[in-house]
Amino acid sequence: MSQSTLTDQETARVRELLGREPNVLEAGMFSVMWSEHCSYKSSKRFLKRLPTSGPHVMQAPGENAGAVDIGDGLAAVFKMESHNHPSFIEPFQGAATGVGGILRDIFTMGARPIALLDSLRFGSPEEKKNHRLIHGVVEGISAYGNCVGVPTVGGDTVFNDIFERNPLVNVFCLGIAKHEHLMRSKATGVGNTVIYIGSKTGRDGIHGATMASDSFDDASVSQRPTVQVGDPFTEKLLMEASLELVERGLLVGIQDMGAAGLTGASSEMASGAGNGIALDVATVPRREEAMTPYEVMLSESQERMLLVVTPERADDVLAVCKKWDLDAAKIGQVTGDGMLTISDQDTIVAEIPARALTDEAPPNKLESSPPQFQETLQGLNLDLVPIPHNYTSVLLELLGSPNLSNKAWIYEQYDFMVRTNTVSRPGSDAAVLRLKGTSRGLAMTVDGNPLYCLLNPYVGGMSAVVEAARNLVCSGATPVGVTDALNFGNPERSDILWQFELVIEGIADACKALELPVVSGNVSFYNETNGVSVYPSPMIGMVGVLDTVENAVSQWFKDEGDIIILLGETLDELGGSEYVRVIHHREQGIPPLLSLETERALHRCLLEAIGRGIVRSAHDCAEGGLAIAVAESCLSRPQAPVGASVKLTPDIPDMRIDALLFGESQSRAVVTVASADVDAFRANAEQFGVPMRTIGTVGGQRLQVRSSDATTSCIDIDVETMYGTWTRQP
Amino acid sequence: MTFGIVVFPGSNCDHDCYDVLGRVLGQDVRFIWHKTTELDGIDAVILPGGFSYGDYLRTGAIAKCSPIMQAVAEFTARGGLVLGICNGFQVLLEMGLLPGAMVRNTSLHFICRDITVRTENTETPFTRRCTSGQVLTIPIAHGQGNYFADDATLAALIEHDQIVFRYASSTGELAPDRNPNGSSDAIAGICNRQRNVLGMMPHPERCAEAILGNEDGRILFASMIDSLAVVN
Numbered sequence: 037m038s039q040s041t042l043t044d045q046e047t048a049r050v051r052e053l054l055g056r057e058p059n060v061l062e063a064g065m066f067s068v069m070w071s072e073h074c075s076y077k078s079s080k081r082f083l084k085r086l087p088t089s090g091p092h093v094m095q096a097p098g099e100n101a102g103a104v105d106i107g108d109g110l111a112a113v114f115k116m117e118s119h120n121h122p123s124f125i126e127p128f129q130g131a132a133t134g135v136g137g138i139l140r141d142i143f144t145m146g147a148r149p150i151a152l153l154d155s156l157r158f159g160s161p162e163e164k165k166n167h168r169l170i171h172g173v174v175e176g177i178s179a180y181g182n183c184v185g186v187p188t189v190g191g192d193t194v195f196n197d198i199f200e201r202n203p204l205v206n207v208f209c210l211g212i213a214k215h216e217h218l219m220r221s222k223a224t225g226v227g228n229t230v231i232y233i234g235s236k237t238g239r240d241g242i243h244g245a246t247m248a249s250d251s252f253d254d255a256s257v258s259q260r261p262t263v264q265v266g267d268p269f270t271e272k273l274l275m276e277a278s279l280e281l282v283e284r285g286l287l288v289g290i291q292d293m294g295a296a297g298l299t300g301a302s303s304e305m306a307s308g309a310g311n312g313i314a315l316d317v318a319t320v321p322r323r324e325e326a327m328t329p330y331e332v333m334l335s336e337s338q339e340r341m342l343l344v345v346t347p348e349r350a351d352d353v354l355a356v357c358k359k360w361d362l363d364a365a366k367i368g369q370v371t372g373d374g375m376l377t378i379s380d381q382d383t384i385v386a387e388i389p390a391r392a393l394t395d396e397a398p399p400n401k402l403e404s405s406p407p408q409f410q411e412t413l414q415g416l417n418l419d420l421v422p423i424p425h426n427y428t429s430v431l432l433e434l435l436g437s438p439n440l441s442n443k444a445w446i447y448e449q450y451d452f453m454v455r456t457n458t459v460s461r462p463g464s465d466a467a468v469l470r471l472k473g474t475s476r477g478l479a480m481t482v483d484g485n486p487l488y489c490l491l492n493p494y495v496g497g498m499s500a501v502v503e504a505a506r507n508l509v510c511s512g513a514t515p516v517g518v519t520d521a522l523n524f525g526n527p528e529r530s531d532i533l534w535q536f537e538l539v540i541e542g543i544a545d546a547c548k549a550l551e552l553p554v555v556s557g558n559v560s561f562y563n564e565t566n567g568v569s570v571y572p573s574p575m576i577g578m579v580g581v582l583d584t585v586e587n588a589v590s591q592w593f594k595d596e597g598d599i600i601i602l603l604g605e606t607l608d609e610l611g612g613s614e615y616v617r618v619i620h621h622r623e624q625g626i627p628p629l630l631s632l633e634t635e636r637a638l639h640r641c642l643l644e645a646i647g648r649g650i651v652r653s654a655h656d657c658a659e660g661g662l663a664i665a666v667a668e669s670c671l672s673r674p675q676a677p678v679g680a681s682v683k684l685t686p687d688i689p690d691m692r693i694d695a696l697l698f699g700e701s702q703s704r705a706v707v708t709v710a711s712a713d714v715d716a717f718r719a720n721a722e723q724f725g726v727p728m729r730t731i732g733t734v735g736g737q738r739l740q741v742r743s744s745d746a747t748t749s750c751i752d753i754d755v756e757t758m759y760g761t762w763t764r765q766p
Numbered sequence: 767m768t769f770g771i772v773v774f775p776g777s778n779c780d781h782d783c784y785d786v787l788g789r790v791l792g793q794d795v796r797f798i799w800h801k802t803t804e805l806d807g808i809d810a811v812i813l814p815g816g817f818s819y820g821d822y823l824r825t826g827a828i829a830k831c832s833p834i835m836q837a838v839a840e841f842t843a844r845g846g847l848v849l850g851i852c853n854g855f856q857v858l859l860e861m862g863l864l865p866g867a868m869v870r871n872t873s874l875h876f877i878c879r880d881i882t883v884r885t886e887n888t889e890t891p892f893t894r895r896c897t898s899g900q901v902l903t904i905p906i907a908h909g910q911g912n913y914f915a916d917d918a919t920l921a922a923l924i925e926h927d928q929i930v931f932r933y934a935s936s937t938g939e940l941a942p943d944r945n946p947n948g949s950s951d952a953i954a955g956i957c958n959r960q961r962n963v964l965g966m967m968p969h970p971e972r973c974a975e976a977i978l979g980n981e982d983g984r985i986l987f988a989s990m991i992d993s994l995a996v997v998n
Contacts, residue, residue, distance in 0.1 A: 175875075182907070182909075183821075184778070185778025269817060270820075272775065272778070361775065448879050449875050449877070451876070453905055456785060459977060585977065
């Protein structure tokens with residue numbers, strides 16, 4: 037039970053910091069706090085490159101979640117976090133507790149959670165062996181989120197064989213707080229009381245953070261006891277009680293017990309304020325008898341919080357907990373000596389400078405270098421990609437493929453409407469929620485293309501950011517902030533660290549160009565089983581503001597006769613596309629290149645047109661290219677799918693038709709306007725220097741696409757057949 | 767007129783009902799905490815959706831024993847209007863205030879989506895504004911909404927006109943693929959014989975404003991307000 041994963045160098049550093057040998061409990065505490073998961077010892081130096089400040093930032097990285105001012109005296113508090121390792125070992129509970137953990141991060145900040153989104157990466161759903169994992173994760177998210185009563189309003193799911201034994205489960209949560217209610221996790225005020233609330237402490241999840249900082253092999257199932265079991269009902273009580281405590285101004289500081297449990301919460305609260313905390317493990321509410329101080333301090337039992345309150349308010353705090361039938365106990369006080377002092381009744385069992393646990397993990401200075409295979413990956417020979425004979429069947433095959441098909445079979449298991457704020461439901465580019473009591477709305481999305489990141493980590497990192505921003509802009513929102521969950525393999529491998537470094541570089545450059553601060557995030561390394569790493573998988577969560585929520589735009593076509601417009605240029609780009617992957621079975625090439633200037637112009641152009649009320653629908657042109665974007669706009673219309681007639685003119689002479697239809701050139705969007713508004717829209721596009729072409733008309737029950745130099749359609753298919761293929765559950 | 771919304775610790779549609787009745791429809795509305803034992807000054811009670819006490823056991827099984835539900839039972843006996851939505855419907859079944867029981871959806875999955883129901887009985891305080899056979903689009907969001915009743919109970923429900931809503935197509939046709947959860951006789955909502963208690967799985971509070979894309983749910987609350995005005 038008392039395994040320590042400290043390296044020799046780290047053990048030496050512990051001795052130096054303590055001036056003596058650590059005892060077993062102390063070694064265990066250092067071991068979890070200095071794990072990669074808690075200390076960011078390999079990633080810290082790279083993360084510094086991300087822009088984290090901006091005029092609206094109220095809380096940059098360093099707290100439980102980031103916060104951005106959204107006007108009306110309100111802050112949007114958000115973060116995305118991974119729960120990959122637990123979900124691989126035990127899909128249902130791993131995913132469920134992932135939701136629980138991120139919810140606590142948000143309400144710990146004093147914000148009421150109003151939305152959840154998920155980024156999920158699995159092996160193919162067409163393989164039966166993956167079903168246990170896929171369905172387990174989806175049901176875990178469903179069971180937890182639905183019960184707590186926070187809507188799951190969006191997400192993205194990518195299937196690729198590489199994730200078969202390393203699924204990625206990332207959960208984004210956003211909450212709303214009044215400015216004056218924003219809380220910090222600091223143990224200020226020497227003499228203040230430390231109170232424990234929530235579930236009793238059990239023996240579950242001991243060394244969970246350590247498990248999450250290691251690779252897997254075939255024996256990983258034996259680690260199942262390191263995964264915690266979620267209790268969403270208690271989470272709901274904890275959330276309501278915490279928010280009531282915040283609202284009534286009863287708290288000095290609050291911190292949830294996530295990774296590293298009571299050790300993490302107490303040392304972070306103490307060191308955040310430059311103080312110490314003395315606590316007595318004998319007073320901690322327990323689920324089991326005869327638990328040792330080691331077990332109490334390292335347990336990762338879920339649904340627990342640590343509070344710091346002034347002594348005179350302690351009884352009021354306990355009364356609120358009693359109202360919500362929550363366990364609560366005074367377990368210690370804030371001290372001025374900077375030490376985390378743990379006693380078991382009268383015996384001191386651990387005594388460590390709090391900052392030593394939180395700030396002194398020796399950085400891992402690992403080397404990075406590109407992998408040997410990078411050139412091969414990028415060298416897509418288009419001579420080996422034959423031109424298809426029948427584009428209609430290609431379209432159908434893509435529409436029915438797991439990554440491009442409709443995801444209702446996933447999102448309809450989530451309550452996406454509870455709290456009655458959901459204006460744009462799952463299935464559009466971004467979820468849009470209204471903010472009751474204001475005229476505003478918030479849009480949010482999560483995004484990331486692992487294949488782009490494999491082929492060119494820098495471009496992949498940038499693409500994730502700009503595509504998320506484009507999703508928000510297409511819904512009418514101005515992006516205001518970013519959170520990132522960075523999922524990679526083993527950073528001790530130089531090629532993995534190279535991927536990490538370049539992805540960060542790409543994210544940083546895109547965020548700087550779009551003036552977007554990264555206010556929170558999380559790094560998950562060691563997503564590797566039997567030596568095989570995941571593709572580099574940054575997930576970008578992004579939040580945007582609509583001043584008038586009624587102006588929100590959705591991706592689907594509205595009325596027959598509306599004019600379809602393509603914004604942006606289509607280049608001869610097939611590298612890294614879903615088309616080449618699904619139809620030609622190659623994961624190769626250079627992903628579409630990006631001009632951040634062009635992208636910015638597109639955003640401005642779209643926001644201006646949407647603000648003027650002339651945009652009926654707007655859809656980001658992404659995986660699957662123009663043909664898929666048009667098809668999705670036909671099929672996702674909630675009342676009933678509708679057809680369209682489209683004529684495409686290549687921007688480049690002699691361009692391949694498949695690149696025109698299915699290539700994934702960046703900085704494009706498919707927009708519809710009423711025919712009377714085409715001229716106004718064109719004038720607007722010209723003003724921003726954004727290339728545009730009217731490409732067709734909404735209407736009928738067929739999708740017909742022909743290229744301008746052809747007399748017959750290259751795609752001609754009835755909407756009903758497309759819909760059937762698109763909605764077939766894999 | 768004052769609406770009381772019962773708040774169990776795991777209720778999560780309590781605020782949504784409060785918002786529709788208060789802000790949207792301008793009614794006097796109060797939260798009723800589950801540990802209280804009286805309903806003084808309340809003209810109609812809403813049992814909202816959610817997971818009353820976690821519902822790890824059977825939905826509503828623990829809520830049945832809560833202090834407030836004794837008061838609700840007495841309130842219904844006096845003829846007070848009670849609307850149970852989703853989890854509220856499950857609680858009413860557990861209490862025996864409505865007949866039948868709820869089991870898991872046939873798909874064994876939670877389902878959240880818009881569905882259409884046909885109004886089967888307009889002679890209730892909850893549906894008096896509906897036209898006979900009117901089709902309403904209302905969202906469902908539940909894992910255990912598969913209403914079950916034995917043949918004798920179903921026959922009695924039909925005989926006494928207690929079936930208020932059935933799952934149906936947008937043109938009002940009953941069809942197996944329009945029944946989202948496998949409910950007996952496509953039942954989406956029933957009332958008691960006195961007509962003052964309605965339980966329904968769909969969530970009318972989620973579709974009472976244009977910004978949410980659909981206002982069909984308003985008709986239920988408006989009917990209740992009309993009924994209370996008549997009584998008062």
